[in-house]
Amino acid sequence: MGKAPTTTLILDPGRAVKNYWLDLIHYRELFLILAWRDVLVRYKQTAAGAAWALIQPLVSIIIMTLIFGSVAGLPSEGSAPYAIMVCAGMLPWQFFANALSLASQSVVNNANLISKIYFPRMIVPASSILVSLVDFLVACSILVGMMIWYHFWPTWRMLVLPALVLLAIAAALGPGLILTALTVRYRDFRMVIPFLVQFGLYACPVAFSSSVIEHKLVMKFGAELGERIFLCYSLNPMVGVIDGFRWAILGGSRSFDWPSFLLSLDLTLAFLFLGIVYFRKTERAFADVI
Amino acid sequence: MPDTVIRVENLSKKYVLGSNGSPDGLRHVFHDFVTAPLRWLKRRPSHPEPQTGNQRALGKKPKADHDFWALKEVSFEIKRGEVVGVIGRNGAGKSTLLKIISRITEQTNGRVEITGRVASLLEVGTGFHPELTGRENIFLNGAILGMGREEIKQKFDEIVAFAEVEKFLDTPVKRYSSGMYVRLAFAVAANLEPEILIVDEVLAVGDAQFQKKCLGKMQSVATQEGRTVLFVSHNMGSVTSLCTRAMWLDHGTLRQSGLAKKVVNDYLSLNPSHALKVDFSEIVRNHPDTRLRIQSLTWLKDTPPQHDQPLRGRIEFTVESPVEDLTVGIGFSTLEGLRLVTYETDYQDGFRPGLVMPGTHSVEVEIPSLPLAPAVYSLDVGCRSGDFYALDYVQGAVQIEVVPGPTTPGYVVRQDGGVRLSSRWSWNLEGESCKAESAIV
Numbered sequence: 001m002g003k004a005p006t007t008t009l010i011l012d013p014g015r016a017v018k019n020y021w022l023d024l025i026h027y028r029e030l031f032l033i034l035a036w037r038d039v040l041v042r043y044k045q046t047a048a049g050a051a052w053a054l055i056q057p058l059v060s061i062i063i064m065t066l067i068f069g070s071v072a073g074l075p076s077e078g079s080a081p082y083a084i085m086v087c088a089g090m091l092p093w094q095f096f097a098n099a100l101s102l103a104s105q106s107v108v109n110n111a112n113l114i115s116k117i118y119f120p121r122m123i124v125p126a127s128s129i130l131v132s133l134v135d136f137l138v139a140c141s142i143l144v145g146m147m148i149w150y151h152f153w154p155t156w157r158m159l160v161l162p163a164l165v166l167l168a169i170a171a172a173l174g175p176g177l178i179l180t181a182l183t184v185r186y187r188d189f190r191m192v193i194p195f196l197v198q199f200g201l202y203a204c205p206v207a208f209s210s211s212v213i214e215h216k217l218v219m220k221f222g223a224e225l226g227e228r229i230f231l232c233y234s235l236n237p238m239v240g241v242i243d244g245f246r247w248a249i250l251g252g253s254r255s256f257d258w259p260s261f262l263l264s265l266d267l268t269l270a271f272l273f274l275g276i277v278y279f280r281k282t283e284r285a286f287a288d289v290i
Numbered sequence: 291m292p293d294t295v296i297r298v299e300n301l302s303k304k305y306v307l308g309s310n311g312s313p314d315g316l317r318h319v320f321h322d323f324v325t326a327p328l329r330w331l332k333r334r335p336s337h338p339e340p341q342t343g344n345q346r347a348l349g350k351k352p353k354a355d356h357d358f359w360a361l362k363e364v365s366f367e368i369k370r371g372e373v374v375g376v377i378g379r380n381g382a383g384k385s386t387l388l389k390i391i392s393r394i395t396e397q398t399n400g401r402v403e404i405t406g407r408v409a410s411l412l413e414v415g416t417g418f419h420p421e422l423t424g425r426e427n428i429f430l431n432g433a434i435l436g437m438g439r440e441e442i443k444q445k446f447d448e449i450v451a452f453a454e455v456e457k458f459l460d461t462p463v464k465r466y467s468s469g470m471y472v473r474l475a476f477a478v479a480a481n482l483e484p485e486i487l488i489v490d491e492v493l494a495v496g497d498a499q500f501q502k503k504c505l506g507k508m509q510s511v512a513t514q515e516g517r518t519v520l521f522v523s524h525n526m527g528s529v530t531s532l533c534t535r536a537m538w539l540d541h542g543t544l545r546q547s548g549l550a551k552k553v554v555n556d557y558l559s560l561n562p563s564h565a566l567k568v569d570f571s572e573i574v575r576n577h578p579d580t581r582l583r584i585q586s587l588t589w590l591k592d593t594p595p596q597h598d599q600p601l602r603g604r605i606e607f608t609v610e611s612p613v614e615d616l617t618v619g620i621g622f623s624t625l626e627g628l629r630l631v632t633y634e635t636d637y638q639d640g641f642r643p644g645l646v647m648p649g650t651h652s653v654e655v656e657i658p659s660l661p662l663a664p665a666v667y668s669l670d671v672g673c674r675s676g677d678f679y680a681l682d683y684v685q686g687a688v689q690i691e692v693v694p695g696p697t698t699p700g701y702v703v704r705q706d707g708g709v710r711l712s713s714r715w716s717w718n719l720e721g722e723s724c725k726a727e728s729a730i731v
Contacts, residue, residue, distance in 0.1 A: 011393065011402040033433040037419055037426070044421040044462075116412050117434060118393035284396040287389065288305065 020120060020280070027119045034110075035127035038102075039134050053138040057094050061086050061142070064207040077209045078252025081150045087143050088249040089206040089242045092168045095136035096238055097197040099169075102128035103176035104183045104193050111290045121283040122276075125180040129172055136165075143249070155251040164244045167268060171237040174271030177279040185282070185289050204238045209246070211254070231260055237271060240264020294405070295486055295518050296368040296391065301400035303361040303386050303542075360386040362542040363400070373512040373519040375533035375550055377557055380572065382539040384522045388490050391520065406485025406518070409436050411504050420464035424455050424474055427463050431478045445481045453477035476503045487511055490522045508532060524573075524687065530554050530666070531625050558666075558689055570671065573687045581611050582646075582681040584671050587620065590654070596695035597664050597710065601657040605671065607682070608650045613675050615642045618653050621670040622662055627686060630667070630709055633657060664694045665707025 043049045061083060068074050069082030076082040103125035107114060110124055147154065183189040205213065213233060218226035234240060240261045247256050361383045368374055376384045389395045391402060392410050417434035418427050428449055432442035442449075450456055453474040455466075463471060480503075489508055509532055512519045523529050529536055529550055536553035538546040546553050568587040575583075589595065590602040605618055619634035633655060636642045669690045672683035692707070 008403055008405045011390070011397070011404070013397055013399060029439055030433045033430055033439075037422065037430050040426065041419060041421045113417055113434060115394065116416055117410065117436075287395045 023120045024122065027123055030119055031123040031127050031130075034124065035130040035134075038128060038131045042131065042135075050138060053135045054142060057087075057090050057139045058142055060094070061090050064090065068207045074208050074212055077211060077246055077250050078254060080152065080250040080252060081146075084143070084146050084150060084152055085209060085246060085250060086207055087146055088246045089204075091136060091139055091143060092164075092241050092245050093201065093204055093206045093238065094139065095132050095168055096172050096241070097200065098135060099129045099132035099172035100176055100179065101193050101197060102132055103172070104179040104189060107180050107184050107286065108187070108190075108290065114290055115287050121286055122177070122279060125176050125279075126173065129169060129176060132172070133165075133169065154249065157248040157251055160248045161245070164241060164248060167244065167265065168241045170272050171241055171264075171268045174237075174268065174273070174275035177275030178271075181279045181282040184286055200238070204236060205242055210239060210243050231263060234260035234263045235267055237264050237268040240268070293369050294367045294403075295370050296366075296405075296520075297403040298367070298391075299365050299401045301361055301364045301387070301390065301402060302359060302398050303383075303390060303395070304398040305358045305360055307356050307358050359542050361390075361397070364539070364542070364544045365400075366537060366544060366547055368518060368520070370518055371512075371516045372535055373508075373521065373533045375529035375536040375554075376520065376522045376539060377524075377529055377536055377554065378539035378545075381541075383542040384539055385490055387539065388488050388520060388522055392488050404486065407436065408486045408488060409482050409484035410488040410490070411479055411482075411507070418463055418471075418475065421462055423460045423462055424450075424453075424466070425459045427474065428478055431475065432481075435479060435482055436484070437482065449474075449477045449481055452480065472503075476507075479504070480507050484517070486518045486520065488520050505532065528625070554689075555666075555691075558691065568669065568688050568690075570684050570687065573684055575682065575684065577680065577682060579681055581613050582607055582609050582616075582673050584618075584673060584682050584684060585650070587669075587671060595660055595662075595690060595692045597662060597692055597698045598659055598712065599695040599697075601660045602654065603657075604652050604654045606650065606652045607673060609646050609648050611648060613646050613673075613681060614644060615676045616646050616673060616681075617642055617675075618673050619671070620655065621672075622667040622690065622692075623670055623686060624707070625666060625668055625689070627668065629670070631661060660692065660695075661709045661711045662692045663707050663710040664692050664698065666691045667707065 043052055046052060048055065064086045065083045069076070069086070074082075076085045106124045106128040107121060113119075114121065114124075146152070179189055179193060183193075201207075210233070214226070214230045217230050217233075220226065221229060234257075241264065243257060243264075244261060247254065360381075364383075364387065376387065378384050386395070388410075390397050391404065392408055412435070417431050419430060422430060428446065429439065429442055433439070437445075450459065453470070453476070455470055455474055458466065458470065463474070466474070487508065489504060505528060508519055508521065511517050512532070519533075521529070521533060533550040535548065536550040536557075537544060538553050538557050546556060567589075569585070570587070571583070571585045585606045585608055588604045588606070590604055595601050603620070605620070607618070617634055617636040619632060621629050621632040623629045635653060635655075666689050668686040669688050670683070670685045672685075673681040675681050697712075698710075
């Protein structure tokens with residue numbers, strides 16, 4: 001910004017898309033500052049401070065491990081301790097759940113900005129995903145701690161993790177944008193999202209391995225049909241992400257499940273595309289509706 | 291460099307009343323969703339004619355929704371360095387216009403061309419986060435107002451010095467006194483350097499101190515730095531004193547545009563503030579005490595107030611719950627807000643009604659001779675309880691034009707107003723000086 005050359009800006013009804021993406025770059029500082037604000041504010045005036053980013057997932061991991069690992073006696077993946085397997089699923093899941101709830105509230109919570117200044121609205125939900133990402137990175141230290149505790153050493157597969165994080169961001173951004181836009185117009189979604197997140201925790205293979213599901217399906221429907229039904233399970237974008245995380249972190253003998261991963265990837269991209277289109281379509285009216 | 295910085299062509303904005311965001315909205319969506327296959331089945335065999343998008347849209351929305359055109363085919367141009375006031379009644383489309391120009395909302399039709407960076411002066415501390423420290427809020431607020439981080443860094447010391455908050459830079463602003471808060475908010479805003487500054491006084495209300503500072507900033511931006519300013523205000527005084535040009539919006543259309551003084555005069559002559567009855571009931575007050583509200587002021591004479599002539603008026607007010615020791619007053623100020631004369635009920639023998647019960651009351655005033663020279667003044671009316679407690683106060687919301695009376699000398703008419711009183715003088719002239727009326731020939 002600063003001494004930017006003065007250009008003439010033309011506002012037409014339904015203005016060009018090209019303009020929008022340029023604006024998105026132009027407003028990157030506001031994007032970062034909004035994220036920075038939310039990170040700063042998130043744990044202000046709490047005694048434990050940023051430790052909450054650790055406590056929440058840690059407690060969930062312990063509970064899930066006790067219930068599903070010890071009480072129900074479900075098998076882990078390969079040689080990995082059950083706790084590490086839960087951790088590898090819980091981290092991306094918590095990121096996804098946080099991102100979804102923060103993003104969907106973000107525009108409504110910033111109503112005073114939306115109705116008073118212009119910026120590409122997309123930076124608001126996007127910045128709350130960045131906030132969740134910061135939490136996620138902090139929570140990753142749990143994984144490191146557990147690996148040291150159990151003397152569980154990573155393999156070269158860990159190098160794939162950054163790509164999987166990107167996939168998780170995309171998986172959160174798509175539905176996040178849709179829910180954000182819907183929440184602006186219908187506050188009902190404020191009530192719906194906590195349910196969605198709670199339900200999702202069990203719909204996704206967080207507390208158990210997806211191979212448990214696969215095994216059960218094969219047992220019930222036979223090898224061929226069971227595999228097909230299991231493929232349907234991978235329609236959930238987070239299944240691909242979580243399985244990817246487990247593959248990368250736990251190592252072991254299990255091979256990478258390409259068909260189900262590609263299916264998840266396709267759906268993630270489809271959701272992302274849909275989210276962007278829907279958000280772009282509705283955001284023009286945000287200031288009028290909010 | 292192009293000379294026109296804002297060009298607006300046939301700008302229209304439609305709001306659909308009734309459906310936006312109402313609880314009903316979601317039901318329509320579900321209803322549409324559920325019945326869509328039915329409608330599709332119904333339509334397919336029997337309605338072969340293609341539906342245009344327009345017809346579809348009409349069919350989708352229930353007829354009960356009605357369109358409201360906040361702006362209708364407004365066109366104008368604003369040149370570099372112009373300070374333009376936008377005036378009009380509530381709901382005339384002033385704020386909508388500014389919102390479209392500042393890209394907060396999108397027009398339905400028409401086109402806007404803007405050359406240069408646009409920034410708005412916003413309500414005190416918009417985007418301030420109470421939990422963040424002063425230092426953090428400077429960066430946050432700066433970014434929200436459109437400054438880059440580097441730009442804020444450069445101006446940081448200046449902002450801090452201006453706001454006088456050095457000692458509290460690392461204290462959360464929720465612990466600031468309201469004065470400090472306003473100073474900090476203003477210090478950031480004052481360092482904005484846009485080519486086009488947008489000020490909506492209606493938006494910026496809240497803190498009188500902040501508002502005053504903003505107007506000062508606006509003036510310096512306009513006069514010293516030669517930037518373009520678009521200014522929405524209900525205060526005709528500020529418009530005439532700050533703006534070179536004014537645009538009068540009326541029911542979404544541009545009714546008149548031209549020299550600020552002329553447009554404001556024409557506007558006032560068609561609006562109650564110039565008429566014999568001044569209505570205060572719709573003017574928004576920030577005053578928390580709602581026990582008493584001044585409703586109107588009526589001049590009990592069929593001419594507007596005249597210089598050096600008696601003036602009689604009646605103030606009507608409603609009382610919601612009993613008020614004690616009531617005093618009613620009116621005052622005339624210059625358009626810049628400097629009080630010139632004040633008339634109050636308790637100046638007469640110190641009398642105040644001890645208790646006024648709920649209801650609609652009125653009080654009449656007779657001013658033996660109005661000392662104000664012909665000009666436009668801003669009118670203040672107020673009520674207080676006891677010596678200090680303000681019950682209601684409407685300051686400068688309307689302008690009153692004082693016209694020349696029969697005894698007003700011609701040279702006074704051409705002056706800029708002020709208090710002109712008759713007085714007794716006796717001359718002591720020496721020598722051949724001519725003392726008689728022959729001096730006036």
